[in-house]
Amino acid sequence: MATHKINIYQVAYKNLLRKKTRSLLTILGIGLSAWVLVSLLGFNQGYESALNKDIDNMGFQVLVTAKGCPYEAATLMLKGGTGLRYMKESIISDILKHKEVEGITPQLMAAVFDPNRGESGGINAYLGVDPATFPAMKSYLKFKQGGWFTDPNAVEAVVGYEAAELEQREVGDKLLIPEKNVELKVVGILNRSGTADDGTIFVPLRTVQKIFEKEGLITAAGIKVNKNANMTELENKLYDLPDVQVVSMAQVKTTIMSLVSTAKVMVFSIALIAILIAMLGVINTILMSVFERFQEIGIIKSMGAMPWDVFRMIWTETVILCLLGGGLGIGFSFGLSKITDVLIRRLLPYTPTGSLVIINGSLALLTLGVVVAIGLVSGVYPAWRASRVRPLESIRSEGD
Amino acid sequence: MATKKATTMTANDGCALEARNLKKIYKRGSEEIVAVDGVSLNVEKGEFISFIGPSGSGKTTLINILGCLDNATSGSLKIGGETVFSDNCSLSESDLTKIRRRVFGYIFQKFYLVPTLTVLENVLLPFAFFQKAEASADPMEILRNLGLEKRIDHRPSELSGGEMQRVAIARALVNKPEILLADEPTGNLDTKRSGEIGEVLRSLNGRDGLTILLVTHNPNLARIAHRTIELRDGRIFG
Numbered sequence: 001m002a003t004h005k006i007n008i009y010q011v012a013y014k015n016l017l018r019k020k021t022r023s024l025l026t027i028l029g030i031g032l033s034a035w036v037l038v039s040l041l042g043f044n045q046g047y048e049s050a051l052n053k054d055i056d057n058m059g060f061q062v063l064v065t066a067k068g069c070p071y072e073a074a075t076l077m078l079k080g081g082t083g084l085r086y087m088k089e090s091i092i093s094d095i096l097k098h099k100e101v102e103g104i105t106p107q108l109m110a111a112v113f114d115p116n117r118g119e120s121g122g123i124n125a126y127l128g129v130d131p132a133t134f135p136a137m138k139s140y141l142k143f144k145q146g147g148w149f150t151d152p153n154a155v156e157a158v159v160g161y162e163a164a165e166l167e168q169r170e171v172g173d174k175l176l177i178p179e180k181n182v183e184l185k186v187v188g189i190l191n192r193s194g195t196a197d198d199g200t201i202f203v204p205l206r207t208v209q210k211i212f213e214k215e216g217l218i219t220a221a222g223i224k225v226n227k228n229a230n231m232t233e234l235e236n237k238l239y240d241l242p243d244v245q246v247v248s249m250a251q252v253k254t255t256i257m258s259l260v261s262t263a264k265v266m267v268f269s270i271a272l273i274a275i276l277i278a279m280l281g282v283i284n285t286i287l288m289s290v291f292e293r294f295q296e297i298g299i300i301k302s303m304g305a306m307p308w309d310v311f312r313m314i315w316t317e318t319v320i321l322c323l324l325g326g327g328l329g330i331g332f333s334f335g336l337s338k339i340t341d342v343l344i345r346r347l348l349p350y351t352p353t354g355s356l357v358i359i360n361g362s363l364a365l366l367t368l369g370v371v372v373a374i375g376l377v378s379g380v381y382p383a384w385r386a387s388r389v390r391p392l393e394s395i396r397s398e399g400d
Numbered sequence: 401m402a403t404k405k406a407t408t409m410t411a412n413d414g415c416a417l418e419a420r421n422l423k424k425i426y427k428r429g430s431e432e433i434v435a436v437d438g439v440s441l442n443v444e445k446g447e448f449i450s451f452i453g454p455s456g457s458g459k460t461t462l463i464n465i466l467g468c469l470d471n472a473t474s475g476s477l478k479i480g481g482e483t484v485f486s487d488n489c490s491l492s493e494s495d496l497t498k499i500r501r502r503v504f505g506y507i508f509q510k511f512y513l514v515p516t517l518t519v520l521e522n523v524l525l526p527f528a529f530f531q532k533a534e535a536s537a538d539p540m541e542i543l544r545n546l547g548l549e550k551r552i553d554h555r556p557s558e559l560s561g562g563e564m565q566r567v568a569i570a571r572a573l574v575n576k577p578e579i580l581l582a583d584e585p586t587g588n589l590d591t592k593r594s595g596e597i598g599e600v601l602r603s604l605n606g607r608d609g610l611t612i613l614l615v616t617h618n619p620n621l622a623r624i625a626h627r628t629i630e631l632r633d634g635r636i637f638g
Binding site: 004005006007008010011014015017018295296299300301302303304305306307309390392 | 464469470493494497500501504506508510512514515516517520521524525526527528529530539540571575
């Protein structure tokens with residue numbers, strides 16, 4: 001009795017070694033597709049959680065502004081610094097009465113025309129914040145240099161990372177408010193946070209009110225909502241206040257997610273095309289190798305291989321290619337997730353801070369499953385062709 | 401029906417093969433080509449027959465039919481006393497495979513060794529698909545008998561033509577066939593290597609009693625058989 005053995009899977013594996021370069025290129029093609037796929041699935045998971053984290057980082061989930069007032073600096077710039085509307089500061093205590101409100105911080109936005117900004121001048125915006133409540137609510141803001149204001153009435157400024165770069169200011173420098181001829185002393189420069197705060201110049205609320213003669217007035221109030229509170233209910237209550245608009249970050253999130261979903265469709269289309277190309281590559285590779293081995297397959301059949309044996313052998317070759325390619329792609333995606341992150345950031349209109357692409361074991365397994373399934377489908381035709389080879393065809397070419 | 405015949409077939413003493421009035425007709429457009437034209441033939445167990453004849457005489461077509469690699473257009477074939485096919489009955493590829501794996505071993509002009517497998521793995525290859533439980537030969541013993549015991553870890557590209565053909569013979573023998581079909585086994589070899597292969601075939605027949613059907617153009621090789629059948633225009637000549 002024979003003690004030596006060989007099985008179909010070993011034969012299939014060794015067949016792939018025959019044309020090493022071709023097998024490697026096919027594996028690489030599958031690997032790239034798998035990389036795109038796993039990164040996209042990871043992005044799908046990561047983006048929303050990063051966005052949620054970002055919204056939590058904003059410190060407040062609801063912003064109440066005077067009706068018609070732009071609620072962030074970018075809109076204010078677009079409107080040429082005009083269109084600011086004011087609410088009475090007393091609204092703060094009214095809002096605090098609601099049980100859903102955990103904390104509130106008043107803000108006063110102010111804008112002036114700066115003739116020295118750019119070629120034809122531009123708008124400088126200042127955000128007056130309450131030193132008692134604002135830093136606590138935005139605890140994620142970290143300083144590159146210096147710290148918060150020394151006094152609620154100090155003529156000082158804390159400058160966001162990008163604003164500091166633009167103005168080329170450091171702690172201790174002066175910052176002139178044009179038109180008002182007031183010089184603010186820079187006491188702190190923030191680290192990059194990836195949020196709108198990067199471009200903002202923060203000034204104590206009282207100081208802004210005084211400089212711009214808006215005592216007792218604010219443009220917005222940021223509200224931190226209790227974790228278990230009903231957000232919709234609170235929004236409805238806030239709308240009962242006279243002449244306010246309520247901007248919920250949940251709405252902002254919906255807007256961003258709908259923007260991103262367009263980009264997602266595009267990226268998923270790319271992934272689909274990549275997978276189709278990889279699939280055609282696999283079919284081509286296996287089919288070529290079947291054609292090249294036509295006679296050999298005939299001999300294998302003359303040895304007693306049934307059509308299903310040959311089908312299984314060729315199918316196994318496809319699955320091995322896909323398993324190796326899938327593994328490579330998953331390796332890529334873990335190793336190169338930072339690059340993927342950068343690529344996606346370039347592609348999308350808005351990206352939250354933190355990790356955009358979250359890849360974990362179950363995602364990797366899912367991708368491997370998808371790639372192997374693709375391999376099984378791609379392998380059907382070549383395997384079927386091979387299983388139909390008749391041994392006679394391999395001998396007929398020898399003449400007589 | 402045919403499947404049953406194939407799987408229940410057993411070898412018995414006496415006639416290894418019995419062919420009656422075999423015909424094989426190919427159609428090329430409106431033209432009919434008669435490749436085998438009414439051949440009747442008995443092959444005894446342990447017999448060594450060589451088939452000779454000019455190119456196109458039908459010898460390869462004939463042994464393909466005898467070896468269940470192809471169906472005849474008409475006629476009948478019995479192997480070991482069991483009917484494989486008779487008039488108007490052609491077997492499916494699966495049925496032919498079942499007969500092939502039990503009865504036949506094949507060697508061809510080209511050796512068809514798998515280049516990425518070692519000598520031993522090539523010889524073991526048939527076991528990946530089928531292994532006769534009751535009659536599997538020891539591949540190492542076969543390789544030793546063929547003088548290949550020192551080459552078992554070599555790849556086909558490292559072997560001479562004669563060695564490659566001996567590996568192909570070992571592969572054909574590993575499932576202990578009842579009949580060995582050899583179609584131009586020395587067609588790719590020089591005179592010396594052809595002589596070696598002739599010796600191997602002679603010893604397989606003489607020592608092991610293997611029934612051998614050999615197709616060749618080589619008169620020296622044909623001479624080692626017990627009986628030589630010459631074919632011309634698809635018929636047995638003389």
